[in-house]
Amino acid sequence: MSAQANSETNFFLRHEFIIRRVHSLLGIVPLGLYMTVHLATNASLLNGTETFQRAVFLIHSPGKLLPLIEWGLIFTPLIFHAVIGVWIARSGRSNSSQYQFRSNRRYTWQRWTGFIALVYLFFHILHLHGWFHIPAWEQVIRPLGFGMFRPYSAASSLVKAMQEWGYVWPAFYLIGMLACVYHLANGLWTSGITWGLWISPAAQARASKLCTVIGCGLAVLGISAWWAAVSPSQEKTVEMKAVEDRMYNAAVESGMVSPNVEKRSESGEQITEVPTGE
Numbered sequence: 001m002s003a004q005a006n007s008e009t010n011f012f013l014r015h016e017f018i019i020r021r022v023h024s025l026l027g028i029v030p031l032g033l034y035m036t037v038h039l040a041t042n043a044s045l046l047n048g049t050e051t052f053q054r055a056v057f058l059i060h061s062p063g064k065l066l067p068l069i070e071w072g073l074i075f076t077p078l079i080f081h082a083v084i085g086v087w088i089a090r091s092g093r094s095n096s097s098q099y100q101f102r103s104n105r106r107y108t109w110q111r112w113t114g115f116i117a118l119v120y121l122f123f124h125i126l127h128l129h130g131w132f133h134i135p136a137w138e139q140v141i142r143p144l145g146f147g148m149f150r151p152y153s154a155a156s157s158l159v160k161a162m163q164e165w166g167y168v169w170p171a172f173y174l175i176g177m178l179a180c181v182y183h184l185a186n187g188l189w190t191s192g193i194t195w196g197l198w199i200s201p202a203a204q205a206r207a208s209k210l211c212t213v214i215g216c217g218l219a220v221l222g223i224s225a226w227w228a229a230v231s232p233s234q235e236k237t238v239e240m241k242a243v244e245d246r247m248y249n250a251a252v253e254s255g256m257v258s259p260n261v262e263k264r265s266e267s268g269e270q271i272t273e274v275p276t277g278e
């Protein structure tokens with residue numbers, strides 16, 4: 001082992017208690033909570049363009065504060081959890097001796113799905129959100145097919161983004177989303193070990209059943225979100241755009257959102273802007 005790897009392992013051993021707890025907490029709140037709400041929001045598109053657009057207007061209503069919320073509550077915890085996760089996995093510090101029965105295989109999967117989540121989330125966020133809303137950056141990534149989501153043309157831009165490269169994005173999203181679902185559901189179970197919630201084999205077996213039910217529920221939610229995004233036809237996006245343009249004008253007029261052409265897809269830009277009274 002190199003001197004650097006040795007000192008990393010020593011640091012980990014000295015601070016293992018706190019490192020594991022910070023990592024675990026970030027995985028549950030905010031990340032697990034965010035993912036559940038996020039999948040439910042996206043699945044709401046199954047109920048129609050209006051339902052999804054209403055939810056996205058609400059999410060985007062903080063306006064200029066939104067990047068602060070995204071970076072403070074989602075991206076920073078995600079990066080921290082990922083860095084610590086990779087570090088734990090690389091340091092080979094398995095705590096699988098504490099697990100019973102078939103749990104070792106699940107523990108290996110926990111690490112593999114963590115790596116899949118890392119790749120998936122990097123490209124998923126680049127594909128739809130774009131990571132940074134900086135004009136110079138957006139000029140570079142948008143021609144490459146990234147930063148595709150337009151919050152004020154939510155359903156149509158999401159569906160269009162999924163259709164860009166044939167079956168590539170739908171397949172990528174299905175695998176990535178299911179890996180994240182497994183990672184969270186099994187992670188809830190391993191977090192019970194981290195926090196000492198289920199110690200005896202009987203308690204661990206009961207917790208296993210509970211986490212399986214949670215995992216199945218999340219998988220149904222995730223598959224619904226995926227299907228809502230990948231199944232509509234190209235013709236359907238024309239109908240979606242008409243609904244979104246009507247809702248955008250009403251939302252601006254009512255003061256729910258500030259006018260912002262950047263957050264709309266091309267068809268929206270051709271619609272007459274509502275006077276803002278400013």
Ligand code: HEM
Nearest residue numbers: 024027028031032035082085114117118184187190191194
């Ligand atoms: C971004 C990429 C991610 C990486 C590289 C990653 C990595 C990991 C790894 C390696 C572990 C196992 C740690 C150990 O061996 O003890 C883990 C646990 C966990 N992860 Fe992730 N993860 C990622 C994303 C996520 C996301 C998005 C969520 C929530 C939706 C999440 C929730 C959890 C939970 C709840 C645990 C269990 C913590 C515990 O056992 O106390 N992770 N993660």
Ligand code: HEM
Nearest residue numbers: 035038042074125128129149151158173177180225226229
């Ligand atoms: C098939 C399922 C999914 C769909 C249809 C979907 C859709 C979206 C959309 C439309 C955005 C852009 C939101 C915006 O810029 O306002 C987004 C961003 C994001 N997604 Fe997903 N997503 C899915 C699965 C997941 C999963 C499993 C995770 C894991 C935690 C995740 C994490 C994120 C994050 C962190 C962002 C960036 C923050 C944000 O913009 O809210 N997504 N997703």
